Amino acid sequence: MSVPAIDIDGLTKFYGDVRGVEELSFSVPEGELFGFLGPNGAGKSTTIRLLLGLLKPTDGTARILGVPVDDRDSFLDVLARVGHIPGDPRFYDDVSGRKTLDYFAGLSGDARRDELLDRFPVPLDRPVRAYSRGNRQKLAIVQAFMHDPRVVVMDEPTSGLDPLVQQEFYEFLREERDRGVTVFFSTHILGEVREVCDRVAIIRGGRLVAVEDIDDLLARSGKVVTVRSPDAIDLADFEFPETIDARIEPDGSLRLVTSGNYDALVDALDGYRVDDLEVRETAIEDVFMHFYDESEAEREDDADADAADADSRDGESDAAAEPSPADAEESADA
Numbered sequence: 001m002s003v004p005a006i007d008i009d010g011l012t013k014f015y016g017d018v019r020g021v022e023e024l025s026f027s028v029p030e031g032e033l034f035g036f037l038g039p040n041g042a043g044k045s046t047t048i049r050l051l052l053g054l055l056k057p058t059d060g061t062a063r064i065l066g067v068p069v070d071d072r073d074s075f076l077d078v079l080a081r082v083g084h085i086p087g088d089p090r091f092y093d094d095v096s097g098r099k100t101l102d103y104f105a106g107l108s109g110d111a112r113r114d115e116l117l118d119r120f121p122v123p124l125d126r127p128v129r130a131y132s133r134g135n136r137q138k139l140a141i142v143q144a145f146m147h148d149p150r151v152v153v154m155d156e157p158t159s160g161l162d163p164l165v166q167q168e169f170y171e172f173l174r175e176e177r178d179r180g181v182t183v184f185f186s187t188h189i190l191g192e193v194r195e196v197c198d199r200v201a202i203i204r205g206g207r208l209v210a211v212e213d214i215d216d217l218l219a220r221s222g223k224v225v226t227v228r229s230p231d232a233i234d235l236a237d238f239e240f241p242e243t244i245d246a247r248i249e250p251d252g253s254l255r256l257v258t259s260g261n262y263d264a265l266v267d268a269l270d271g272y273r274v275d276d277l278e279v280r281e282t283a284i285e286d287v288f289m290h291f292y293d294e295s296e297a298e299r300e301d302d303a304d305a306d307a308a309d310a311d312s313r314d315g316e317s318d319a320a321a322e323p324s325p326a327d328a329e330e331s332a333d334a
């Protein structure tokens, strides 16, 4: 079996007492479009910075193309085959876009510069200071891909792009994936994951909630059935083995999420008059909220356990400790 493009094993980072990420383990095979989804503060940027060796882990390891990030000499060679778009791309403001790209070309090459600029044009002779947010992002895209990397790691790469450029970028990512490039990108936008990803890791509160194939996730998430009836609907009539969730909406209609066929539903409906019946795919939002809700419950359990722990310790405050400025930010010993 070939070596995964990205391999993360037990990766943990604490900023003082603050959890950045804890015990993350997953891998991404070559040629996959992999989404890394989580709300603000979930630990996406921390993971990406650990993966690229920009931050030192508290525990665990990350590998790109089989090389551990802490094997500095070999890892520098690997980085020549990696593209990176940081969350907030920064360039020297007084330097033109062209000179900026010249600089990066000197480091790792620019065989695809012209092709990328045709696709994601920017005002090359203007200083980057004068760039709009979108143009800055496009410059970051060209810079990340122009040396024809094997693996590209991106932190919320579509922020600031207008919808047309976003679509162009998604198309470009699919083409890159089809050429065998591995694309890892973080996002908090659910639709983006559905539209472009093959698989997704869902992270919340620094912990991995799930790693799922997008199609499987949607397939086993069921269908949403809404029934409107002039009769009072009794929920008990709709508790079949296939029922994932059933509730009566404020307007009296039945909302049922079902994973199976409709025989039991049709039988149950026999006792009711039906004004309206609608069956639709589960929205990806519902699917992810399900994971987020579960993870929220787990966090509350953790918080309860922590509080119980603190109560059991004599003389200790149960307030969460703030990180001291000294240990808040830390860079790797590169």
Ligand SMILES: Nc1ncnc2c1ncn2[C@@H]1O[C@H](COP(=O)(O)OP(=O)(O)OP(=O)(O)O)[C@@H](O)[C@H]1O
Residues within 6 Å of the ligand: 015, 018, 019, 020, 021, 038, 039, 040, 041, 042, 043, 044, 045, 046, 047, 087, 188, 323, 328, 329, 330
């Ligand atoms: N330099 C730092 N010092 C202290 N805490 C930090 C630092 N960087 C991140 N954190 C904390 O680590 C956790 C994860 O943050 P991170 O920036 O990785 O999340 P994120 O998913 O990228 O969020 P966003 O989408 O808002 O960028 C948060 O609780 C954050 O406050």
